[in-house]
Amino acid sequence: MALDPTLLSIIACPQDKGPLLLVGDELLYNPRLRRAYPIEDGIPVLLVDEARDATDAQHEDYLARGVDSSSQ
Template structure:
């Protein structure tokens, strides 16, 4: 749960996470509660503060979305 404007995902954990498809960096989108992989064009959901880093759970991002 987001309290006091703090991010739902631990920022220290973010530097360790990579896209499972490309092994590239992901960027946290706090507004959508997603981790975006620009290289793969995928957005991984964050549910209750837990990143779901499964390609099957990711949605395709639209061109120019990120």
Template structure:
């Protein structure tokens, strides 16, 4: 994932910062507890494509 792209990407819902989880190839919004997938190197920033972050899963 390009570092410059990571610097400008924000959560599409709350406009908050995203955490990049390299091992899982995903972006996480802590505020909304949503996980956005990265498919073929492209972040999928759609709410419908995101999964909810379970309470027991730490960020």
């Protein structure tokens, strides 16, 4: 399920308030903090406590596959 483009244009990281990368339909990623926020059933879970830290390999993968959510 794709996220609504309007939602993507205004969504931001709850921790540093910066833009996020959309990685597939699976997560939103903050490359500055290396934190990944899951998307469950088409709904972004933007809770700091639910974010996962990215390994170096995941970071590179997310950057390669990610699309700036504010440009959607």
